[in-house]
Amino acid sequence: MDRQQAKIRIEELTVLLAQYQHAYYILAQPSVSDREYDRLNDELIALEKEFPDLRLPDSPTLRVGSDLSHDLPEAQHSIPVLSLDKGYSPDEIVSWIKKLEAASSVPLSFVFEEKIDGSSIVLYYEEGLLVRAVTRGNGVIGNDVTPNVKTIAAVPLRLSKKVTVAVRGEIFLAKDLFEKINTAQETQFANPRNFAAGTLRRIKSSEVAQVPLDIFVYEGFFTEPRKTHHEILDELTALRFKVNPRAAFFSDTKNLSKVKAMHSAWTVGKISDVPEFLEKEAGERGSLPYEIDGMVIKVNEIPVREELGYTGHHPRWAIAFKFESPESMTKVNAIEIQVGRTGRITPVARIEPVLVAGSTISNATLHNQEYVDMLELSVGDIVAVSKRGDVIPAVERVIEKNDSGNTTWEMPLVCPSCSTALVKRGAHHFCQNTECTDRLRGELKFFVGRDQMDIENLGPETLEVLFEKKIVLHVEDIYIFNSDALDGLPGFGEKKVNLIKEGIEKSKTRPYKTVLASLGIPDLGKKAAEILVDAGYKNIDALIQAAAKKDPELFTAIHMIGDKLAGTIISAFNDPAVLARIEKLKQAGLQFEAAEALDSGLPKIFTGQTWCVTGSFENFKPREKAMEEVKKRGGNVTGSVSGKTTHLLAGKEAGSKLEKAQSLGVVIVAEETFLKMLDEESGKR
Ligand code: AMP
């Protein structure tokens, strides 16, 4: 194909595909098969590759975004991009309407639209082509996010007519999609609005293209003013924009049946019907597929709008009816950072205690630096706080900046706990020092926690004392807990110490799955541990051996295990530090084999006995193998000799455990005798 032919064909395909996209995304009535669409799209991609300079600015292939990194430039608005005046009760709205009607020389009507809780955008079209998409910014200057907006399927890149128009709209993410994507990704946003706003400000438009953002437009500024808002909405629809069909029209003077005939989806009524309608909308809010935070009521007659004009803050011809919000206002007193057990750093806002939806909150997570940047938050700011999913407190947005001149808060360069330089990975900062005291604390707290090893009598305060005294710094230290260092410490009498020891002892019976999920390996929680065991990894050695092959497919072949988890399993079980810890915990007598595997069908000759092992053996290398035999036959196993120990299996070069066992009157068993015991019972079988 020569250049001239290519040019013609590219133009053809661009127009055709735009039509198909409109039919598919906006009318929800696909006009061609997916296959036909893909075929034409592929043809266009190929042509554009061959003749890159012929690619049109509204090419549908731009929807996939580009990987070019670009900082967000600024752009000036050519239309007023203001806030809205607010009313909080239907009565307020009705009196606002009545006041305007009384002052007007012409009959009025009012269009009601849902106030979409997303991210505000202005789309500038010249001669029917999208030339710029600019965020609200400060109302005068916003961020130019054109490449990002071009990835949104419902934003027309070329209009059905060559008009020059500025269109205001709201970019949003459907609630169900938000839930799905948000939980799956690394950075969590508090709500769909923040997600949409954050996505829109990404540097790479290819990342924006991954998120199924949507748009509703609600305002069009044409070069030739139109007569009514109603007319503008219809025209926007005809130009291929997505206009929210859930609108309403109220008037005491206009022909309502004519409006209803044009818009069957609209609610139509008299001004006296307004309060009932607003109550109904507030009630339906929760069942809508997208978030709304109110209704916007607009004067329909454009000439009247022009007469009314604007204040510096809002148009006088519109008002928002704000639904009662489960949000409260408060002040950010401080922003502190927490170091998690994996080293992940989380900024937390310490806020002036405030009542939100029935309970007082004084902290709210800020997730990470990106989240703080998006909020443009700093200490001293007045913020709106809510409870995400009705439980977790979240900072929604800044309502008023502080007057001490603090700009956006920034993450310190070093870990507050150990002063190691922080490293950014993905959206989060990390302290990579594995001996960082806050990380160690976190690991311990996690390990003993109720959902993991559930070690009784080793609560956070006790643990903190043991940590401070350097008695327990790592999880394996718990099992060599020596109470001598606690002597004379108030609150740590014999009774307390015995209770702690009892709790520790009891934890050794926790099943393998629990132990596996307590190791603190990222993403390897209860559920994943269960899946691995069910898939046949009945003991830790099987898992370690599989991980040693470094073949992710071994794990991804298991239903429910993805690439990410396969990766962490492989890296964790090849990490010498993790392996050393497992070894120590094994020696301590923790369960590293699933009970079903242990239930070998062998007679339970060791039931009620507690065995310990010392020295080395001919037939059991490593010596833990001997203890496996004990467990298979119903016995308990411990890592150290204590009053509870009933048997000590003593091999060559037995250590101090032997002396201790002798002094306690523990039965000492040599390797030969042990073999006989095992043999004997198999003889009985
Ligand atoms: P506020 O920021 O609370 O003053 O509310 C004004 C914002 O509401 C606008 O900047 C828009 O981003 C948003 N909005 C959402 N839906 C509409 C709508 N149908 N009409 C006007 N503004 C809307």
Ligand code: ZN
């Ligand atoms: Zn640290």
